[in-house]
Amino acid sequence: MLMLSRSEALAVLNAALLDGCKDVYINKGVDESEYLASLEASLREHLCEPYQVTAAVEEPGFPFAEVGQRLSGTCIAEHPQGYWLVYQEPERRFLCFWGKDREKLGAFGVFGSPLYCWSA
Secondary structure (H helix, E strand, O other): OOOOOHHHHHHHHHHHHHHOOOOOOOOOOOOHHHHHHHHHHHHHHOEEEEEEEEEEEOOOOEOOEOOOOEEEEEEEEEEOOOEEEEEEOOOOEEEEEEOOOOOOEEEEEEEEOHHHHHHO
16 A cells, blocks of 8 residues: 655645535534634644554444454544544545554544544
8 A cells, every 4th residue: 555745645635625624513603714724723733744554443334344344544644632634545535543542543434524534
């Protein structure tokens, strides 16, 4: 599996952010533009040098992967609270993995725009 370089990962992220974030849930009474700007700022603050990462699919699973299956991709952002933004290049898909231990991550069915994944 090929891994994205930092500049390639940033280009993919920027293109996806320009594509929109219609899948991000925004609570009633929350200023949409402020919330999305804060999500993007947090995501950019936690960008990392891209590396390969794998997670076990957990409930509820994905339409494209069953519980127990392993998914892998390129991690492009990681948060110390234990969530990881992962990009699968062949599928052009962003996912969120969770866990504190890089070797024992779970994938709990969250995929979509980078901001949706980051907000989950």
